[in-house]
Amino acid sequence: MTSPYRNPRTTSTASAGKASLTGALLLLVLQATLVACGGAEATRPALTLEGASNPSTLKVGETLSLKVSLQAEGEIQSLDVTRKVESDEKSLQSLTSSFQSATAHTFDFSYEVENFPGKSIVLTFKATDKQGGTASKEYTFIPQRSTALREWKGITLGGPSHSTTGNFFSSTTGEVFTKAQASTNVAKIDVVYMAYSSLSYFVSPSKVGEEEGFESIPGATLTEYQYASSTFTAAQFDAMGDDTAIANLDIQESEDAFTNGSIMLFKTADGRKGIIKITGRTSGAAGSITMDVKVQKYPAR
Known part of the structure; x- marks a missing residue:
């Protein structure tokens, strides 16, 4: 005849097995949900600057020329250029449209060097894509005094x-x-x-x-x-x-x-x-x- 009492050791082992199986299933479901929602990690925009390899020769009043190239898999949202000298900062350019394509843009940037001889001028180029990704590059130089x-x-x-x-x-x-x-x-x-x-x-x-x-x-x-x-x-x-x-x-x-x-x-x-x-x-x-x-x-x- 079967005993009306369960073996405590057997009952405990069975419960632990069910709990482990349930936890594993929940983990698999969670991982699948994360993959479905997040996908692959988005690639940030990429910025490159070309030109003016020797900025130390620049004088006040001369023109700095750079070629700016931008790549963004998440599609380009904006491109901003600012100039900063100590606490003096101002916007030089802001693009939000007319890009050559949704994911790429190249343009020639020019800047007439302002009258800050002997002080560091920092030009910052910042790109933002439609996924919220950003990339920035700084171009720093110290202009010489103009004698013109x-x-x-x-x-x-x-x-x-x-x-x-x-x-x-x-x-x-x-x-x-x-x-x-x-x-x-x-x-x-x-x-x-x-x-x-x-x-x-x-x-x-x-x-x-x-x-x-x-x-x-x-x-x-x-x-x-x-x-x-x-x-x-x-x-x-x-x-x-x-x-x-x-x-x-x-x-x-x-x-x-x-x-x-x-x-x-x-x-x-x-x-x-x-x-x-x-x-x-x-x-x-x-x-x-x-x-x-x-x-x-x-x-x-």
């Missing part, structure tokens, strides 16, 4: 009563403006010519309101002039091909008049230093002057 000059030859400025020719000048663009045009072009103007009777002289745009018949111009900036400089001759002025001769000068403002053949130094509000040679002069408020100008393209920092 802007040169303006044969510029004519009229006296304050001249019938047609203006007496306001931009050393950045080489443009001449009349009194009526001055207020709308004040951001460009840094040299102003004045003449009365036999006197000819320059004034700062910020001090135009002190002259007879002129009103102050909102937003006008300060330009300092140094007259009667014994540092330069006409021959030295003509020979200047870069800013070496003026970059380190301490320009001391002085108030004086000039005549034909005079050479004067000046410094603009943004720190650019320049030199003016007077090549022709007709005295009086209705007269005019002709001048040659050489000025730093970028202020020395």
